[in-house]
Amino acid sequence: MPKSKTGRPTIVDVADRAGVSRATASRALSSYGRINPETAKLVRAAAEAIGYRPNELARAMRAGKSKTIGLVIIADFTNAFFDRVTKSIVDSARGLGYQVLITNTDEDIAAERSAVETLIEKQVDGLIVVPSTSAVHDHLSNESLNGKPVVLVDRRLNGIRATTVITEDFVGCELAVRHAYSLGHRRMAFLVATASVKGMSTERPAMLISSVEDRTNGFLQGASECGIKPKAQSWMFCEDAPEISEAAVAKLLDTAKPPTIIFTSNNDMCLAVLKVAGNRRMIIGQDLSLVTVDDSQWAAAMVPGITVVSRPVELVGRLAVEKLVAQMQDSTLAPEKISLPTELIARQSVANLILRPELDPLFKD
Amino acid sequence: MPKSKTGRPTIVDVADRAGVSRATASRALSSYGRINPETAKLVRAAAEAIGYRPNELARAMRAGKSKTIGLVIIADFTNAFFDRVTKSIVDSARGLGYQVLITNTDEDIAAERSAVETLIEKQVDGLIVVPSTSAVHDHLSNESLNGKPVVLVDRRLNGIRATTVITEDFVGCELAVRHAYSLGHRRMAFLVATASVKGMSTERPAMLISSVEDRTNGFLQGASECGIKPKAQSWMFCEDAPEISEAAVAKLLDTAKPPTIIFTSNNDMCLAVLKVAGNRRMIIGQDLSLVTVDDSQWAAAMVPGITVVSRPVELVGRLAVEKLVAQMQDSTLAPEKISLPTELIARQSVANLILRPELDPLFKD
DNA sequence: AGAATTTGCGAGAACGTTCTCGCAAATCTT
DNA sequence: AAGATTTGCGAGAACGTTCTCGCAAATTCT
Numbered sequence: 001m002p003k004s005k006t007g008r009p010t011i012v013d014v015a016d017r018a019g020v021s022r023a024t025a026s027r028a029l030s031s032y033g034r035i036n037p038e039t040a041k042l043v044r045a046a047a048e049a050i051g052y053r054p055n056e057l058a059r060a061m062r063a064g065k066s067k068t069i070g071l072v073i074i075a076d077f078t079n080a081f082f083d084r085v086t087k088s089i090v091d092s093a094r095g096l097g098y099q100v101l102i103t104n105t106d107e108d109i110a111a112e113r114s115a116v117e118t119l120i121e122k123q124v125d126g127l128i129v130v131p132s133t134s135a136v137h138d139h140l141s142n143e144s145l146n147g148k149p150v151v152l153v154d155r156r157l158n159g160i161r162a163t164t165v166i167t168e169d170f171v172g173c174e175l176a177v178r179h180a181y182s183l184g185h186r187r188m189a190f191l192v193a194t195a196s197v198k199g200m201s202t203e204r205p206a207m208l209i210s211s212v213e214d215r216t217n218g219f220l221q222g223a224s225e226c227g228i229k230p231k232a233q234s235w236m237f238c239e240d241a242p243e244i245s246e247a248a249v250a251k252l253l254d255t256a257k258p259p260t261i262i263f264t265s266n267n268d269m270c271l272a273v274l275k276v277a278g279n280r281r282m283i284i285g286q287d288l289s290l291v292t293v294d295d296s297q298w299a300a301a302m303v304p305g306i307t308v309v310s311r312p313v314e315l316v317g318r319l320a321v322e323k324l325v326a327q328m329q330d331s332t333l334a335p336e337k338i339s340l341p342t343e344l345i346a347r348q349s350v351a352n353l354i355l356r357p358e359l360d361p362l363f364k365d
Numbered sequence: 366m367p368k369s370k371t372g373r374p375t376i377v378d379v380a381d382r383a384g385v386s387r388a389t390a391s392r393a394l395s396s397y398g399r400i401n402p403e404t405a406k407l408v409r410a411a412a413e414a415i416g417y418r419p420n421e422l423a424r425a426m427r428a429g430k431s432k433t434i435g436l437v438i439i440a441d442f443t444n445a446f447f448d449r450v451t452k453s454i455v456d457s458a459r460g461l462g463y464q465v466l467i468t469n470t471d472e473d474i475a476a477e478r479s480a481v482e483t484l485i486e487k488q489v490d491g492l493i494v495v496p497s498t499s500a501v502h503d504h505l506s507n508e509s510l511n512g513k514p515v516v517l518v519d520r521r522l523n524g525i526r527a528t529t530v531i532t533e534d535f536v537g538c539e540l541a542v543r544h545a546y547s548l549g550h551r552r553m554a555f556l557v558a559t560a561s562v563k564g565m566s567t568e569r570p571a572m573l574i575s576s577v578e579d580r581t582n583g584f585l586q587g588a589s590e591c592g593i594k595p596k597a598q599s600w601m602f603c604e605d606a607p608e609i610s611e612a613a614v615a616k617l618l619d620t621a622k623p624p625t626i627i628f629t630s631n632n633d634m635c636l637a638v639l640k641v642a643g644n645r646r647m648i649i650g651q652d653l654s655l656v657t658v659d660d661s662q663w664a665a666a667m668v669p670g671i672t673v674v675s676r677p678v679e680l681v682g683r684l685a686v687e688k689l690v691a692q693m694q695d696s697t698l699a700p701e702k703i704s705l706p707t708e709l710i711a712r713q714s715v716a717n718l719i720l721r722p723e724l725d726p727l728f729k730d
Numbered sequence: 731a732g733a734a735t736t737t738g739c740g741a742g743a744a745c746g747t748t749c750t751c752g753c754a755a756a757t758c759t760t
Numbered sequence: 761a762a763g764a765t766t767t768g769c770g771a772g773a774a775c776g777t778t779c780t781c782g783c784a785a786a787t788t789c790t
Contacts, residue, residue: 057487091469101466
């Protein structure tokens, strides 16, 4: 039995066994064109008999479509985003008949460049990208991608015509602050992770990833609406690294008028607060309150449960795939900017200072 | 300027522009065979000028190798395994010049079958599989894979000649029990997640995934070594679903002689314990002790920190890729069974009943 | 200087598909 | 019954590479 180079039987083997030509075999198996139902049956039997499986690479070559989506993502596994959105993307893609080629950038723009390059060389039909910086995006231009559609996820990029799926982090964070205010919190600290800062800084950097920017602005807006004066707000922007973020938390706590609550921009920062508070025997939800962005199993299961701004991560992934596939099928489709609602999930990590004002370390009666 | 079907310039375009033949252009760009250095320079310039990028699909076709690895995994994102091992695999593969096609099975054997099928059709050069069940594996036989190597990860499969990378869960769990014993724990409960059981059962099911089996046996061995009598052990095997596992925890706690400690087989079960304990206002590390398998950021940052059996997940991923690539390059290589050491990380979730015997609910003085 | 070797390059095949085209046989017209 | 149409199928090209082979020109040998 003649086999192909790769060891697998090819359509020629099927054709030979069925006593027909390559063309007829192909017609029978892919059911197109004119073919005698009898012959078709014969061919299918032959294919079955020798265990024929089509070579999708050859198909892709011929068709000019690989039925593959490239995913360029930040495999930052503490972030509770990567894993959920990846799963969602992989599953949704599969449902639409696409496979996913995944690459990781670790927030590095050079890695992102080369990842996009590689995926294009592998002839993916489209890309889903979580861009690592908003500063640079020439590698996502129409030509670099030679017309292949791209969907941006989690982060906006200015000056690029691409469908974007993000979440209403601004609203969520604004709401979070108002929630805390309604429970009596007046001195608030904000801990924001960003790659634009080396170490830590109390100054807001000029450039922030759009999602981080939205969160920052949301916090600010909420604070301003509640009439929290700037001097009652303490801000810290820092690198996303354990030692640094823990030091930043310490800085926030070690002041004459320490905050009653810390809002963190992501789960890494939240864990830093948890750790430092734990070391100092401070009880979350009592001695110190805490709100973060992104829900997770552990945030819900912990005691106290962490109050979070929850984002519809699975939906983000699904929509990204659906929009991408739609554009692959119709390249005239206009790009969309989609922003999905967030939700504040109140748990027990925010103390009620109205009912228990004595929890404020500055409380005197 | 003539462009290919896909819109990108092809090597023919490069050749035309450099005024040479396809063959020469190819030689110049891939640097093989005999070629005049001057011509090579010329060709490279031409390629640069028109922005030529090779079509890896065509290359793969020709070479019979796609430089792609297929990953079949359970995207169970609460398990702290999927995300870390995936990242490790993607990064390691990239380092060796391979891309990763990822598919998710959700522990479903039919999905696994079809995933393997699809990946083979996409002509991956090899597979990394986290098998969803140990009962079936004909889809991983040499013929189904038509000679493509496969590396099994996290779970053994009997009767299959494939390199396997697992961890010493047995030893880790045995150690965990001894650790608890040394801190005075005598009544122990074990909560094991398994798909072999509908709902929950105190009986050990006949068939367990190998890693779960190892953990179960490790717990048993530890208990037996410490002389913990069967009646002082309570066991619960249950489905990996929140409602069920939480009910299972409740069952374990609601007895005349409740355990002082619960050992859980994975993070989902751990979270269930956390949740139920929290609802009952039981404090982990005091009213109830807890040990689980698999470390995570949150287990470390929580108060109290959760004592865990830590597995070298990144190493698992890296070795899986390295072994797979080695076999792809030399198909005569014998399969290896690799078992990597685990480590017990003691934190504060296990109470010291020797120092504080009064923490045992059955303590009387 | 003539023979032997080396060098550089192009023609063409191959990888495994799909699809266009044409042709013969079968079927349908009137 | 003779033309018109339909049906079923095979030959061959194409997708974009790489690689074998042969051939002419350039170089080295004696």
